[in-house]
Amino acid sequence: MNGNSLGKPQTDMETPDDAADVALSHLDSLENQSIYILREAYHAFSNLCMPWSMGKDSNVLLWLAKKAFCGHIPFPVLHIDTTYEFPEMLEFRDWATREYNLDLIVKINEEARYGRGVSYETHDPVTVTHELKSVALQQVLAERKFDALITGIRRDEDSTRAKERYFSPRSAQYEWDYRDQPPEFWGQFTTDILPGEHIRVQAILDWTEVDIWRYIQRENIPIPQMYFARNGKRFRSLGCMPITHPVDSDAATIDDIIAELETTRVPERAGRAQDHHERNAMQKLRAKGFM
Amino acid sequence: MSVVEMSEAPKLRIVVVGHVDHGKSTLIGRIFYDTDSLPEGKVEAIKKASALEGMEFEYAFLLDALLEEQAQNITIDTTQIPFRTEKRGYVLIDAPGHREFLKNMVTGAASADAAILLVAANEGVREQSRRHSYLLRLLGLRQIVVAVNKMDLVDYSEAAFEAVKTEYTDFLTQIGLTAQQFIPISAREGDNIARQASDKMPWYDGPTILQRLDQFAPAALVTHQPLRFPVQDIFRFDARRIIAGRVESGTLRIGDRLRFSPGGRESRVASFERWQGPARDYALAGESVAITLEEQLFVERGQIASLSGASMPTVAHRLRVNLFWMGPETVKVGDKLRLRLATQEVGCRIATIERRIDASTLADADGDTTELARHDVAEAIIETDKPIAFDTHDISEALGRFVLVLNRRVAGGGILTGADILAEDRNIVPADSRVSRQERERRNGHKGAVVWLTGLSGSGKSTLASAVNRTLFDHGISATFLDGDNLRHGLNADLGFSQEDRSENIRRAAHVAALFAESGVIALTAFISPYRNDRQNARAIALQADVPFIEIFVDTPLEVCESRDPKGLYKKARAGEIPQFTGIDAPYETPEAPEVTIRTAEQSQEESVATLVQEIRERLSNSRYEDWSV
Numbered sequence: 001m002n003g004n005s006l007g008k009p010q011t012d013m014e015t016p017d018d019a020a021d022v023a024l025s026h027l028d029s030l031e032n033q034s035i036y037i038l039r040e041a042y043h044a045f046s047n048l049c050m051p052w053s054m055g056k057d058s059n060v061l062l063w064l065a066k067k068a069f070c071g072h073i074p075f076p077v078l079h080i081d082t083t084y085e086f087p088e089m090l091e092f093r094d095w096a097t098r099e100y101n102l103d104l105i106v107k108i109n110e111e112a113r114y115g116r117g118v119s120y121e122t123h124d125p126v127t128v129t130h131e132l133k134s135v136a137l138q139q140v141l142a143e144r145k146f147d148a149l150i151t152g153i154r155r156d157e158d159s160t161r162a163k164e165r166y167f168s169p170r171s172a173q174y175e176w177d178y179r180d181q182p183p184e185f186w187g188q189f190t191t192d193i194l195p196g197e198h199i200r201v202q203a204i205l206d207w208t209e210v211d212i213w214r215y216i217q218r219e220n221i222p223i224p225q226m227y228f229a230r231n232g233k234r235f236r237s238l239g240c241m242p243i244t245h246p247v248d249s250d251a252a253t254i255d256d257i258i259a260e261l262e263t264t265r266v267p268e269r270a271g272r273a274q275d276h277h278e279r280n281a282m283q284k285l286r287a288k289g290f291m
Numbered sequence: 292m293s294v295v296e297m298s299e300a301p302k303l304r305i306v307v308v309g310h311v312d313h314g315k316s317t318l319i320g321r322i323f324y325d326t327d328s329l330p331e332g333k334v335e336a337i338k339k340a341s342a343l344e345g346m347e348f349e350y351a352f353l354l355d356a357l358l359e360e361q362a363q364n365i366t367i368d369t370t371q372i373p374f375r376t377e378k379r380g381y382v383l384i385d386a387p388g389h390r391e392f393l394k395n396m397v398t399g400a401a402s403a404d405a406a407i408l409l410v411a412a413n414e415g416v417r418e419q420s421r422r423h424s425y426l427l428r429l430l431g432l433r434q435i436v437v438a439v440n441k442m443d444l445v446d447y448s449e450a451a452f453e454a455v456k457t458e459y460t461d462f463l464t465q466i467g468l469t470a471q472q473f474i475p476i477s478a479r480e481g482d483n484i485a486r487q488a489s490d491k492m493p494w495y496d497g498p499t500i501l502q503r504l505d506q507f508a509p510a511a512l513v514t515h516q517p518l519r520f521p522v523q524d525i526f527r528f529d530a531r532r533i534i535a536g537r538v539e540s541g542t543l544r545i546g547d548r549l550r551f552s553p554g555g556r557e558s559r560v561a562s563f564e565r566w567q568g569p570a571r572d573y574a575l576a577g578e579s580v581a582i583t584l585e586e587q588l589f590v591e592r593g594q595i596a597s598l599s600g601a602s603m604p605t606v607a608h609r610l611r612v613n614l615f616w617m618g619p620e621t622v623k624v625g626d627k628l629r630l631r632l633a634t635q636e637v638g639c640r641i642a643t644i645e646r647r648i649d650a651s652t653l654a655d656a657d658g659d660t661t662e663l664a665r666h667d668v669a670e671a672i673i674e675t676d677k678p679i680a681f682d683t684h685d686i687s688e689a690l691g692r693f694v695l696v697l698n699r700r701v702a703g704g705g706i707l708t709g710a711d712i713l714a715e716d717r718n719i720v721p722a723d724s725r726v727s728r729q730e731r732e733r734r735n736g737h738k739g740a741v742v743w744l745t746g747l748s749g750s751g752k753s754t755l756a757s758a759v760n761r762t763l764f765d766h767g768i769s770a771t772f773l774d775g776d777n778l779r780h781g782l783n784a785d786l787g788f789s790q791e792d793r794s795e796n797i798r799r800a801a802h803v804a805a806l807f808a809e810s811g812v813i814a815l816t817a818f819i820s821p822y823r824n825d826r827q828n829a830r831a832i833a834l835q836a837d838v839p840f841i842e843i844f845v846d847t848p849l850e851v852c853e854s855r856d857p858k859g860l861y862k863k864a865r866a867g868e869i870p871q872f873t874g875i876d877a878p879y880e881t882p883e884a885p886e887v888t889i890r891t892a893e894q895s896q897e898e899s900v901a902t903l904v905q906e907i908r909e910r911l912s913n914s915r916y917e918d919w920s921v
Contacts, residue, residue: 024577026301026380035579036523036537043524043592063567068535070581071566072528155371162370165398182700183394183617185401185430186692188631192699206382208373219567265329 027215031064034203036187037166038068038150041201042075044191045148048201049105051137051291052077054089054096055238056223057152060212061204062100063221065150075150076103078140082132083113084120084240092224099222105144109136120242125274126281128240134289138174141198148199151291156208157268158275160283164202165190172196174289200291209268210261217254228252236268243273301509302373302380306400308427309409310417314440318409318478319372319385320350322500325485328374329353350478371399378505393426393666394617397704400427405434405507407500408459408470411441412451416458418651425650425668428466429613429706431688434507435463437470438500442492443477449494465653472503514576516540517602517736517767519682519690520549521633522594526581533564534590535581539633539689541598543580544573548599551590552680553606557599558584593635595680595690602736602767604680604690607710609642610673614695616663618702622695623662628703629696630675633689638676646670663703672711683707728837731811735769738911739808741801741833742903745820745882746845747874748860749852751891751899752817755845758900759907760815770813773804788871794825801829808838813907821873823880841910843903844885849874851892886910 024032041048050065050073052058065073079093097104112118112131120128140146155162165181167189182190193199204212216223226235233246234257247266251257269275275282282290307315323329333353341348370385384399400406406427410420427435437459445451452475463470474483475495482488483499498506518541526533543560550557563574564581574580584590597603616622622641630639647656647669656667663669684691684706695703732738742759744752756772763770778800779786786792797820807814820826826842833840852874853861864872871877887906889899 024301024575029301029577032537032577032579039523039535039579066566067568068579070526070528070533070564074528156373159370162372181395181398183398183704184701185398185704186694188694188701190700192696194699206371265327 027211027218030204030207030211031067031215033206034061034064035068037189037201037203038065040187040189040191041148041150041167041199041203042069044189045199047144047146048075048148048150049140049144049146050075050077050150051152052079052093052102052104053152053238054079054093054224055152056212056216056227057154057204057207059096059221059223060207060215061150061152062096062102063219064203066100073100073102076105076144078105078107078137078149080133080136080140081106081108082128082136082240083108084132084242086224086226086238086241086244088224088226089238092222096222105140107136107140108132109139112136120240125243126285128243129274129285129290130288132240133291134174134285137291138289141174146198147193148201150201150203152204153202153291154207154209154212155205158282160286161205164200164205166202166205167191168200168202169193170198170200170289174198176200176287176289178283178287210258213254213258213261217258227257229256235271237272239272239274245271245273247271302382303405303504303507303509304382304384304403305405305407305504306384306403306432307407307409308396308400308419308423309440310411310414310419310423313409313411313414313417313420314351314478315385315409316351317349318407318438318440318476318484318500319383320353321478321481321484322383323353323372323374324350325481326374326376326501328372376501376505381504396423397426397430397615397617400432401430401704403432404510405436405504406432407504408435408437409440410437410455410459411444412439412448412455412475413441413444415455416462420459421462421651422666424463424468425466425653426615428468429615429668431684431692431706433468435468435470436500436503437473438478439473439475440478442475442482443480447475447488447491449492452495471506472497474498474500474503476500513540513687514542515766516576516687518543518547518596518598519604519687520596521635521690522551522590522592522596523579523634524592525590531583532587532590533581533583535579536596536634537579538574538576540576540687542573542575543582543596546572549584549596550599550603551588551594551596552604553678554594556588556590558586558588561585593633593679595633595635598736600736602734604682605710606678606680608675608678609711610675610679610681610707611670611709611711612673612693612705612707613668613670614663614673614703614705615668616665616695616703618697618700619665620697620702621662621664622697622703626697630673630679630693631696632679632681632693632707635679637679639673639695642672642674644669644671681707683709728809735811737768737811737813738839739769739811740813740839740841740907740911741804741808741829742813742815742841742843742907743804743820743826743829744815744817744843744845745826745885746847747849747852747879748819748872749855749857750845750847751855751896752819752845754896755889755891755899755903756815756817758896759903762900762904763813763907768813769811770815771807773800773807773814773816775800775816775818778803790822790871790877794822794828797822797825797829798832801832804829805833805836805838808833809836813911819873819879821877821879823883826882839910841887841907842882842885843906844882844888845891846881846888847891 109132118131153161165184169190170176228234229249229252234249234251235246251260309315337352338348372383374381374383384403410416439452439455456473475492476483482491485501519539520536520543522534523536545560547560548557561583595604624641628639630637644660647660647667649656650668682690691707694701744756746752753774760770760772783796783799786796804814804816830840863869864875873879891899
């Protein structure tokens with residue numbers, strides 16, 4: 001990305017008198033829908049929080065939140081620190097926290113990581129992901145009593161995410177009952193919960209990987225540089241260092257990445273080991289609270 | 292097509308519905324396979340997994356990624372997956388067919404632009420084929436293709452295809468739906484999905500599924516409908532009150548005077564509050580925006596802003612609805628529910644169930660009409676705890692539909708067909724039930740008027756009035772056109788062309804026009820009306836009814852009219868076949884002070900129409916559109 005200015009105006013549209021046949025562009029439609037969802041969440045919940053991985057989707061979400069709330073981020077932003085973070089991501093976190101003036105919470109599941117020594121050296125990736133991400137998240141939910149989490153998951157990432165709702169309830173045991181999801185239509189969402197339950201607000205559910213990149217390009221949204229190719233490799237999806245692998249790529253610019261995505265048939269999360277550790281790993285992880 | 296164009300074009304959202312086991316998952320698997328939309332290794336992985344479990348590979352498995360689906364062989368929840376054709380991108384919504392998963396189907400289908408109704412050729416139209424079609428109608432879907440599947444099981448028989456087509460068409464017609472196309476397919480064999488199967492079905496020369504999908508249109512934007520801007524939230528990040536919301540229809544501009552319903556307080560838009568957004572002084576339908584007002588009004592979430600003096604939402608607390616119930620619990624008349632419409636939420640109850648409908652037979656359902664069970668469909672009256680603002684569903688999709696919440700979950704939904712007016716009168720209108728002129732104008736967004744075109748035969752009155760009528764209608768203005776010839780066939784059939792009969796003809800027409808104007812309509816008339824006295828009389832009739840009278844002199848020289856002679860009347864008159872023909876052997880008294888003169892011989896028809904619309908607009912202040920452009 002070229003960091004000379006933060007963003008540029010949306011696609012120009014005709015004047016209103018000529019607007020008869022003007023449709024919002026695909027990206028404008030997605031952006032407006034996401035803003036609507038974020039505002040519904042802000043109205044419905046008194047204590048919400050936005051998990052932030054510093055990845056591309058997470059940064060788009062942050063950007064959309066600033067658009068939804070006129071330049072403010074009126075809730076805390078949460079980084080679940082697995083202690084296996086890439087140093088570049090942590091640098092980016094600290095830079096963006098200052099740049100966006102974020103109310104940042106950093107959470108480590110210290111009991112598991114340091115108390116019981118849960119690590120990639122000693123445990124399988126599904127267990128570590130569950131302990132250091134999902135359980136860490138549960139600990140924050142219990143401590144801070146958040147009633148809603150704004151997530152950056154997308155339908156096209158995974159077949160279980162494809163079935164998600166924009167407002168997806170989680171039980172007091174943090175579980176997702178994917179067998180009996182509430183109906184959701186006409187922009188009317190599930191907002192009533194019992195104590196202990198929370199809602200996952202999935203504001204960019206309908207975006208695809210290419211949409212994300214086009215929007216980053218259009219808006220000039222800051223992202224970590226690890227997505228761009230160095231020495232014939234780049235990261236397409238970012239997670240914990242030991243289980244996140246770069247893909248072969250020469251894509252050094254956003255245009256290159258978009259061109260690459262137009263032709264590739266390799267799944268986005270192919271380089272994320274925990275997804276593929278066993279059959280239906282994502283479904284099991286997600287039913288127990290993983291995003 | 293370049294990559295950029297492909298991505299920028301709006302995606303079309305397609306829902307696939309049908310009876311269980313009629314082959315939805317197979318069709319969808321096929322579409323993904325044939326459009327090369329699957330991730331690398333997916334087919335191989337599923338083939339491997341199938342082999343491990345001792346099952347033969349099926350295209351349906353491509354979708355059934357969840358354990359439960361493979362175990363029960365049914366799709367458990369709505370899935371949305373992108374694919375693309377050469378023309379554009381799509382999102383395919385798989386709506387499950389099993390009876391108890393209706394809510395998932397509604398979840399999927401409510402956001403679709405078009406639907407594929409799937410019916411198996413060997414089984415024909417079944418209960419859910421009908422039930423789902425009925426729901427699609429309630430959900431407002433109009434773009435429909437019927438895929439007649441499993442043609443391979445009926446030996447690709449044209450007769451079998453035609454039988455299903457006839458049966459389904461009958462049902463769809465009953466519920467007011469039209470399928471744009473019936474396509475014989477075999478999802479398993481890939482016939483007529485992406486590939487023409489003229490080898491197997493030489494009798495079918497229509498499009499394939501993908502070709503037909505490419506012909507559908509994405510949802511139209513409603514920027515030219517009256518403004519509707521529901522208040523979503525009030526932000527107070529600093530001293531200012533910022534009103535957030537999405538423009539549901541129309542265009543919102545700085546300087547617009549907004550009226551907030553229910554309530555009726557008004558103020559002007561002072562600013563748009565955007566971060567990294569476009570520097571525009573307006574917002575179109577579909578945009579989520581934030582504004583400030585010139586005056587600090589008390590505005591709250593749920594209120595709907597419309598343009599002051601223009602068409603505004605109805606406000607009522609007894610609502611006529613068509614509804615469907617999906618909740619696990621049965622709901623009874625009188626049970627406490629929550630109703631949500633746009634951003635409004637109020638307590639409500641079902642006051643009466645007028646008719647419970649069996650959606651698969653369309654018959655009145657037997658039994659108790661004081662309660663609705665899961666999957667029931669009904670016409671009912673809902674009573675809300677306080678009045679809400681809405682439009683009927685035929686006027687506005689976004690403000691004409693609602694959901695019902697029971698026990699913290701959305702359990703039903705429906706569309707509004709009107710307010711229960713009589714009950715409104717009985718319950719809330721205090722004494723005087725007359726509808727005032729002001730109320731009517733506020734509802735319509737403009738005044739009524741008589742626009743009286745006069746001029747020689749062949750001067751272009753009818754053509755002009757008809758075109759102006761069209762233009763006004765297209766702008767949402769209530770207008771009607773009273774044509775002299777047509778009136779003479781009915782109301783004035785007893786009149787001839789003597790001066791006396793002509794005066795009577797004009798007198799009756801003037802009264803009819805005034806009645807239209809009184810009820811808020813712009814009545815355009817096109818009568819030769821050659822006598823000054825008759826026109827003055829028509830003006831007096833309008834003014835007596837307190838409606839504006841706009842006289843339009845269509846000033847076309849006699850030679851021009853005679854050279855046009857559209858009905859051959861001048862020729863006959865010159866030949867002496869028509870006595871007392873105006874301009875030949877009867878006088879035309881030129882208007883002395885018409886409001887407007889149009890010279891059709893000196894300008895194009897478009898210019899004449901534009902001039903006239905402009906003149907009408909300027910004379911009817913309090914008009915809905917300050918910017919009619921023609």
